[in-house]
Amino acid sequence: MDAYKAIISKRDTRSYTEEPISEESLRRVLQAGRMAGSSKNRQPVRFVVVRDKEHMAELARCGDFSEPLGPATAAIAVCVGPEGLDFDGGRASQNVMVAAWNEGLATCPVRIHHEDCGREVLGLPEGWRISMVIAMGHPDPRVPMSLNAKRRPWEEYVRWERWE
Amino acid sequence: MDAYKAIISKRDTRSYTEEPISEESLRRVLQAGRMAGSSKNRQPVRFVVVRDKEHMAELARCGDFSEPLGPATAAIAVCVGPEGLDFDGGRASQNVMVAAWNEGLATCPVRIHHEDCGREVLGLPEGWRISMVIAMGHPDPRVPMSLNAKRRPWEEYVRWERWE
Numbered sequence: 001m002d003a004y005k006a007i008i009s010k011r012d013t014r015s016y017t018e019e020p021i022s023e024e025s026l027r028r029v030l031q032a033g034r035m036a037g038s039s040k041n042r043q044p045v046r047f048v049v050v051r052d053k054e055h056m057a058e059l060a061r062c063g064d065f066s067e068p069l070g071p072a073t074a075a076i077a078v079c080v081g082p083e084g085l086d087f088d089g090g091r092a093s094q095n096v097m098v099a100a101w102n103e104g105l106a107t108c109p110v111r112i113h114h115e116d117c118g119r120e121v122l123g124l125p126e127g128w129r130i131s132m133v134i135a136m137g138h139p140d141p142r143v144p145m146s147l148n149a150k151r152r153p154w155e156e157y158v159r160w161e162r163w164e
Numbered sequence: 165m166d167a168y169k170a171i172i173s174k175r176d177t178r179s180y181t182e183e184p185i186s187e188e189s190l191r192r193v194l195q196a197g198r199m200a201g202s203s204k205n206r207q208p209v210r211f212v213v214v215r216d217k218e219h220m221a222e223l224a225r226c227g228d229f230s231e232p233l234g235p236a237t238a239a240i241a242v243c244v245g246p247e248g249l250d251f252d253g254g255r256a257s258q259n260v261m262v263a264a265w266n267e268g269l270a271t272c273p274v275r276i277h278h279e280d281c282g283r284e285v286l287g288l289p290e291g292w293r294i295s296m297v298i299a300m301g302h303p304d305p306r307v308p309m310s311l312n313a314k315r316r317p318w319e320e321y322v323r324w325e326r327w328e
Contacts, residue, residue: 003170003266012201037176090254102167123326
């Protein structure tokens, strides 16, 4: 898919079928995240991929709005180290999600509100935290995507030289 | 350009020519950022685009490593509101940077370490902050891109079910 088209048509989607994700697609998705740049190439991001359903349910219990993890086929925990920013987590996550969409896979970011709970479920070492978990799966065709996701008007979103 | 190819070949690049950015390219780049998803579609991100060279120099003085803003043709300040996370800034920024690369434009994130300084230069309202500034321009062909940007080994970067 064309990059611009993939980027602007990607929608956060919470409903997935049970169809498995191919190893090839998963590898490309993870590679897309791995190639996200970082300041001084410090690479402060790591991924923990969860596919075991029971393990995913454990992880889901660490977030307050983690419903998308129920039907998800895989969850990618985007972890950030001591030198990393959530900005880095966001860069890597967006690469993951656009690359997934390019593979026909839907995704939705899930926040882990109870940090220690999430860190324990994934066994993260000292200093590492979960920036976000990306729920992923083949989109459920019975649930229409919000293709007209409304955005604030262009003039409000984009400003020139100064805020006003 | 294919989405996967655009994502994995994008490199943060600090050297630009003086060739102007077309309005059409700039519009697509900004639209890509605007279409980044956000929790509950809150849209906590705004862009302030700086193209005036003197204004860009003022902004550069608010960051400790802002050299890329010197030769940049445009700077996109990715601003985040009271309800926003730097994660949201990262998502929008990555869309901007991959879409820019798809237009043949190079980019580099620039951090604004002196927050009040940056907020004043852009006239941001209370509660809004600069998550990152994206320096942008046509890549200088005399400066080779680090196409072999080394990444940590796959096994270190991607883990399965638990950290180890």
